[in-house]
Amino acid sequence: MTQGAGSNYKNLCVEPPDHALGRSRGGLSTKIHQLVDGHGHPLVVLVGPGQAGDAPMFVRLMSHLRIDRVGPGRPRTRPKRVCADKAYSSRAIRRHLRERRIVAVIPEPADQQGHRKRRGSRGGRPPAFDRADY
Structure with a gap:
């Protein structure tokens, strides 16, 4: 069943x-x-x-x-910037915004920060985030 x-x-x-x-x-x-x-x-x-x-x-x-x-x-x-919460912090969304030349104001979740830091230099830079704008 x-x-x-x-x-x-x-x-x-x-x-x-x-x-x-x-x-x-x-x-x-x-x-x-x-x-x-x-x-x-x-x-x-x-x-x-x-x-x-x-x-x-x-x-x-x-x-x-x-x-x-x-x-x-x-x-x-095309807006100048998009402010969103952590649920929208994915590579695909950030790539979409970058391709359309829209500034992403999206915080990076703690688990994504940990994954990036664990990879060391291969993890890349953290995405730009304007705390005051958010």
Whole structure:
């Protein structure tokens, strides 16, 4: 006899747009992912399945970002900086921001610091972090 729930949509890009339910040990759940400006006003809101992590949704959130200009011109799609919590401190997210020339203000979690330090000189430099801006 097998236990647990049946198969779920695992790939967020394939998840049907009208589904935002995920199954976990606690039952069905949903997560609300937001990009907000410096004043806390929502810019992008996406709803996803509850078992999905925050980091995989980051690139999708950024792809939906549109900030209207005051005068004529296309909407801005690239902010100057992105402030995020430790859950968004992954190589993939930092690479994505670097490729788009966006400053990342994301603290490095203690476990990532330990892994980097354990590797010694091969671990590389710690990522830049502006504590005052954060």
